[in-house]
Amino acid sequence: MSRPSATEINADLAERCTLSTPLEIIALMREIRDRRAIVTLRADTGSSSLISVVIDVDPQHGQVLFDASGAAARQAQLTDAACVLADAAIDKIRIHFSTGRAKLVIHGGQTALASPLPLTALRIQRRGEFRIATPVVEPLYCRVRDTVDGRERLLKVHDISTIGLALTQPPGEAKLEPGTVLEQCRLDLPGVGVVHAGLEVVEVHERKIPAGSRRLVGCRFVGLPGPEATVLQRYIINLQRRL
Secondary structure, eight states: OOOOOOHHHHHHHHHEEEEHHHHHHHHHHHHHHHOOOEEEEETOOSEEEEEEEEEEEEEEEEEEEEOOOHHHHHHHHHHHOOOEEEEETTTTEEEEEEEEEEEEETEEEEEEEEEEEEEEEEEEEEESOOOOOOOSOOOEEEEEETTTTTTTTEEEEEEEOOSEEEEEEEEEEEEEEOOOEEEEEEEEEEEEEEEEEEEEEEEEEEEETTTTEEEEEEEEEESSOOHHHHHHHHHHHHHHHOO
16 A cells, blocks of 8 residues: 555645635734734744734735834845745634745834735644645655664654654664654755754554554654744745645
8 A cells, every 4th residue: 555645645634724715815814913913924044033913904905014113134034035934823723824025114104014915824723733744756854863872763754744743663673652852853854954853752653554564653843943943834835835
């Protein structure tokens, strides 16, 4: 039995979580504005972030405006970027979206960032984070160090999110137990960069396959630096666009 593709694994979840029509996007931006939800903005090529709120939604010009009061250096980083990544939360619903190039404007007497309305947005309401399967044609691997002998191993990543991932452990290797912390792990994310972080094993599952069994090790990131969290988010957004 071949491994399900990213589309097969995530199609239903993505359909239920992704907003993609203009009316849905405008309604969501207005909800973020009306609820005064905190929005974290990051340049897709930078490391710093700007804490903001939506101050207006302009469907006529296809724009959403964010409060831009704050450090000039952060404003410049956002306006220099081709893509701006945004995270927000309303009640217990996490919202992720990205916009095109932003520009500084004066709106209602205050400095604002005007960005194109996002084409899509993710609304996630679940105990875990939205997980996406890694591509079969371009597999993702994680370098981990054995907790006993310290040797480096290369494990395939089955799926990934902004808070963790699932590793495929080869047959015959000593089983990783929940609570184990794997330090100094490295993820080489094709097209976007490298992430260094620790991994804490949360759960271990054995899955039956025709050739025997496959062990999936669910982990959460530990000590993930802010800049590398941005790199990770950019990789996940790139995967979502392929679905």
